[in-house]
Amino acid sequence: MCGIVGYVGAKPAEGVVIEGLRRLEYRGYDSAGIALVDAGSIVSDKRAGKLANLEKAIAESPLPPVTTGIGHTRWATHGPPTDRNAHPHVGRARRVALVHNGIIENFAALRGRLESAGVEMASDTDTEVAAHLLEEQLETGVDLTVAMQNVCRGLEGAFTLVAVDSQDPDRVVAARRNSPLVVGIGEGENFLGSDVAAFIEHTREAMELDQDQVVTITREGVAVSGFDGTPAEGRRYHVDWDLSAAEKDGHDWFMRKEIFEQPRAVADSLLGRRGTDGLLQLDEMRLSDQDLRDVDKIIIIAAGTSFYAGMVAKYAIEHWCRIPVEVELASEFRYRDPILTSDTLVVAISQSGETADTLQAIRHAREQRSKVLSICNTNGSTIPRESDGVIYTHAGPEIGVASTKGFLTQLVACYLLALYLAQVKGTRFGDEISQVMDQLERMPAHVQSVLDKAEEVYSLARDHVGSRSVLFLGRHAGYPVALEGALKLKEIAYLHAEGFAAGELKHGPIALVEEGLPILCVVPPRGRDQLHDKMISGIQEVRARGARTLCLAEEGDTTIEPYADVLITLPQVPVLLQPLVAVVPLQLFACELATQLGHDVDQPRNLAKSVTVE
Ligand code: F6R
Numbered sequence: 263m264c265g266i267v268g269y270v271g272a273k274p275a276e277g278v279v280i281e282g283l284r285r286l287e288y289r290g291y292d293s294a295g296i297a298l299v300d301a302g303s304i305v306s307d308k309r310a311g312k313l314a315n316l317e318k319a320i321a322e323s324p325l326p327p328v329t330t331g332i333g334h335t336r337w338a339t340h341g342p343p344t345d346r347n348a349h350p351h352v353g354r355a356r357r358v359a360l361v362h363n364g365i366i367e368n369f370a371a372l373r374g375r376l377e378s379a380g381v382e383m384a385s386d387t388d389t390e391v392a393a394h395l396l397e398e399q400l401e402t403g404v405d406l407t408v409a410m411q412n413v414c415r416g417l418e419g420a421f422t423l424v425a426v427d428s429q430d431p432d433r434v435v436a437a438r439r440n441s442p443l444v445v446g447i448g449e450g451e452n453f454l455g456s457d458v459a460a461f462i463e464h465t466r467e468a469m470e471l472d473q474d475q476v477v478t479i480t481r482e483g484v485a486v487s488g489f490d491g492t493p494a495e496g497r498r499y500h501v502d503w504d505l506s507a508a509e510k511d512g513h514d515w516f517m518r519k520e521i522f523e524q525p526r527a528v529a530d531s532l533l534g535r536r537g538t539d540g541l542l543q544l545d546e547m548r549l550s551d552q553d554l555r556d557v558d559k560i561i562i563i564a565a566g567t568s569f570y571a572g573m574v575a576k577y578a579i580e581h582w583c584r585i586p587v588e589v590e591l592a593s594e595f596r597y598r599d600p601i602l603t604s605d606t607l608v609v610a611i612s613q614s615g616e617t618a619d620t621l622q623a624i625r626h627a628r629e630q631r632s633k634v635l636s637i638c639n640t641n642g643s644t645i646p647r648e649s650d651g652v653i654y655t656h657a658g659p660e661i662g663v664a665s666t667k668g669f670l671t672q673l674v675a676c677y678l679l680a681l682y683l684a685q686v687k688g689t690r691f692g693d694e695i696s697q698v699m700d701q702l703e704r705m706p707a708h709v710q711s712v713l714d715k716a717e718e719v720y721s722l723a724r725d726h727v728g729s730r731s732v733l734f735l736g737r738h739a740g741y742p743v744a745l746e747g748a749l750k751l752k753e754i755a756y757l758h759a760e761g762f763a764a765g766e767l768k769h770g771p772i773a774l775v776e777e778g779l780p781i782l783c784v785v786p787p788r789g790r791d792q793l794h795d796k797m798i799s800g801i802q803e804v805r806a807r808g809a810r811t812l813c814l815a816e817e818g819d820t821t822i823e824p825y826a827d828v829l830i831t832l833p834q835v836p837v838l839l840q841p842l843v844a845v846v847p848l849q850l851f852a853c854e855l856a857t858q859l860g861h862d863v864d865q866p867r868n869l870a871k872s873v874t875v876e
Pocket of ligand 1: 565566567568569611612613614615616617620663664665666749753871872873
């Protein structure tokens with residue numbers, strides 16, 4: 263997830279672009295860059311680190327006061343966050359400058375073709391290929407709009423592209439496929455942005471585009487077309503949010519916005535994982551197939567929410583790969599003197615990539631000669647840098663302290679790892695792996711269908727503002743979901759909340775149950791008959807003792823109806839993938855309850871986003 267700005271008008275473009283980037287910095291902040299069109303040439307500057315680094319560089323070497331420009335603030339996906347990988351990227355003749363959000367899935371093939379035609383790449387990014395391709399098109403004599411249409415037809419993946427042509431200074435052209443882009447419509451000036459926050463200071467008139475459309479902005483107007491050149495109309499609307507709501511896309515909290523971003527985050531985390539041969543590919547795995555074949559034990563280490571993702575991973579890896587998996591709290595790992603060999607694969611899961619407990623644990627594992635693979639959301643952070651391989655999740659920056667989209671994308675990465683190991687070790691047939699990938703690719707739509715019913719969950723949360731304690735029950739892959747639901751409620755609503763494995767209740771915790779105690783129950787899909795029926799028995803037990811049962815169960819599961827005081831339905835999905843949909847109502851529940859209680863949901867008391875002390 264990156265922030266993109268484009269401007270053409272009468273004002274100095276530098277100011278408009280930098281201010282827009284500042285408003286979009288929440289979308290990514292590991293590098294920033296700007297390109298302006300000045301008398302037939304591109305003038306650009308780009309710097310690793312926060313926007314302030316770019317501003318400092320510009321203050322030292324000022325840019326010309328021209329009125330057409332583009333800018334970018336990056337959340338790295340391909341290549342580390344360095345000056346050379348920062349956007350904008352330029353073509354070979356520096357005629358075109360281009361910024362990009364998303365992932366171009368077929369970039370490796372395109373890069374290969376360009377390199378064999380003699381193009382030297384100046385970065386590790388997937389973006390740069392699009393700049394060269396645009397320039398190739400312009401050399402045939404077409405204008406930037408047609409060049410963009412032609413290039414986009416050959417791109418796969420999800421992308422927003424914004425480009426300028428030094429030979430056509432009054433035009434900025436953008437394209438989108440499955441990635442955000444809005445147009446800001448002004449008087450004698452027009453804007454492009456990843457969202458309206460980029461230009462809301464200048465205009466509140468905006469235009470939405472459909473998928474696979476190209477938009478051209480000039481001072482005088484805005485023209486939209488399909489990738490095939492067919493003229494199209496954008497949908498105009500008026501923005502009545504204030505600036506702070508605009509940054510949150512109209513939501514009251516970043517956390518709520520991030521919950522609603524999950525379909526996109528899950529889809530992005532799945533992009534580019536299947537090669538043209540149908541096999542799974544994990545770009546930065548860096549561990550050889552032989553190394554992975556030799557693995558005889560996996561230890562997953564993580565903290566908090568990431569630890570619960572690890573618990574789900576255990577079910578998936580053991581089931582699909584038949585490799586024993588231990589899941590360990592990072593803070594406990596070193597102190598039990600774990601048995602580690604060169605055939606142990608240690609998997610560290612961390613959204614921030616900076617958690618001190620997890621970092622110390624991987625250092626210990628590497629000292630014992632074990633291989634370390636990290637699952638991380640933050641490109642260039644310490645944990646992936648100190649790992650032998652990495653699977654990046656593509657959630658984009660998570661601003662809310664309580665992790666939401668971080669968790670869902672970690673789950674996706676865990677499933678991908680499990681399937682990749684199954685492919686390498688041959689424990690699942692190729693068609694079985696493809697079938698699970700197909701099911702995973704349907705998950706963004708399933709998550710969306712849960713979000714579409716958010717109001718039901720909000721009203722349930724409002725009914726519980728007076729509750730002093732809430733319990734969560736789950737079994738199998740639903741058990742970590744119950745733990746995560748309880749953690750969310752503790753973190754932001756400051757309520758006593760505990761998650762239990764349903765079968766464990768009768769061994770003690772059932773003593774907590776009293777008249778009216780709300781218990782959220784994650785009911786497994788019926789595919790696993792025993793599991794499902796055992797869960798129902800657990801629900802019956804607590805209900806018989808006066809608990810108020812709030813059940814999450816798949817659509818069509820009528821067996822639960824007699825035992826549910828409230829029933830929230832989930833889409834029908836396979837048992838191992840159910841955490842991806844089951845956790846969403848629990849996130850919504852916690853977010854709404856905390857809001858009703860008047861708490862600061864994004865920055866809960868006593869917590870920090872990145873815990874860099876042990
Ligand atoms: C929960 C939460 C924390 C983190 C934990 C690990 O909402 O945010 O429990 O999950 O501190 O952080 P990372 O994943 O950055 O290592």
